[in-house]
Amino acid sequence: MPQRITVVGGGIVGITTALELQRRGNQVTLIDPNQPGRETSYGNTGVLSDGSVVISNNPGLRKRLPKLILKKSNALNYSLGFVLKRLPWVARFLSYCTDRHLDHSSQALRTLQAHSLQLHLALITEAQAEHLLRKTGWLKVFRSDASFEAYEMELKVFERTGVGHTIFSEEELKQLEPALNPIFRHGVLLHDACSVSSPAALCDAYLKLFTEAGGEVIRDAAKSIRNPGDWEIELRDTASLEADAVILAAGPWSAEIAKGLGYSVPMAWERGYHWHLEPGPGSALQRAIHDVDAGYVMTPQQQGVRVTSGVELNDRDAPLDDRQIEQSIRSARQATTLGDKIEETPWMGRRPTLVDSLPMIGAAPRHQGLWFNFGHQHNGLSTSTASAEILADLISEAPVIIDPSPFRPARFSL
């Protein structure tokens, strides 16, 4: 039976969820204080990955920990105050650095991402957004033999989970990506992955499908969500909404909103930055490139070459610290020719990360009609469409194509 459903949060996860629920015949309202798709989903690297299956808290992390703690890797920056305040979260996050969890999470993420990519490809065609899409893969490059050898664990996981990949030698890399300077010894191309030249434009294109089919978007913030009979969503500036069901999809803000309903969600924020640079003369970059040793990614975007940083552990709303992205840009200039910075200041987004590095997709444990879809950490652009499908299947009690159990909220005692 059709329901009145409110989706709280209009990032890529909220947008795709609203669209899918609308397609199942529901009357869907999407609420967001900003223009949808302008927070984390705006500034990411734009990779639609089918192979981001090795989570950060894998068994190899323990070995790399001393280097990371001493801030000798650009892949991580952290605020000591934040880490001390969030020590229980950090301890739980590290407790997942086991072979068993790597096996479990990589299988779960692979299934989610592979299916999601197929759904994206169909939706991109339907949304007439093919001009944003690049089917050129996702390239990891290594500056030394030693760093490539240290990547062995990832390659084994790719084999085990069926992630399509091709290994490139120094010479072959020159053919594949002529814009790269000859400083890389090895490359691994995830050849089935795709990317987009503007994640924000992709959000807009999907949102247009939703609004053109009658979906309502309200530019306001959910202040509280209550369940006095029907669901009531109190908004900051406008009248409250009533709904039969509520989807919480507010990315890094979800834990705070869920707290108002009595849930303690084990979420932290892996902040990340981007800055655009003018492309240099000569060959243009063809794809997103992860310079593994230097801990950053660069990708050609509509706005310029977007350099994105690794992880910064800090309060969600702490002031920007541009040291990591500045280092990333210095490294990117070694890798390719780049012009001036385009903006005055960098952009910052927050990857919403749960302690086991898997998203939470499914029924809220203690409230009927309340559903969660958040915690997509490093992969939310990639995983959004399949997460929306899982949720819509669960809500309509239809058979779920993907096993939803690794993502069920009740895996934690919230």
Ligand SMILES: Cc1cc2nc3c(=O)[nH]c(=O)nc-3n(C[C@H](O)[C@H](O)[C@H](O)COP(=O)(O)OP(=O)(O)OC[C@H]3O[C@@H](n4cnc5c(N)ncnc54)[C@H](O)[C@@H]3O)c2cc1C
């Ligand atoms: C530097 C960087 C690079 C990345 N690269 C990639 C990549 O290449 N590929 C990939 O798949 N993923 C990538 N990610 C991760 C990806 O961007 C996120 O996982 C994804 O954007 C999360 O989407 P979301 O919809 O959950 O959150 P968001 O996009 O943050 O959306 C949440 C929305 O909730 C709204 N909101 C907040 N409070 C309220 C409220 N009270 N009421 C209503 N709405 C509210 C916000 O305004 C926001 O629009 C990257 C992330 C970063 C930071």
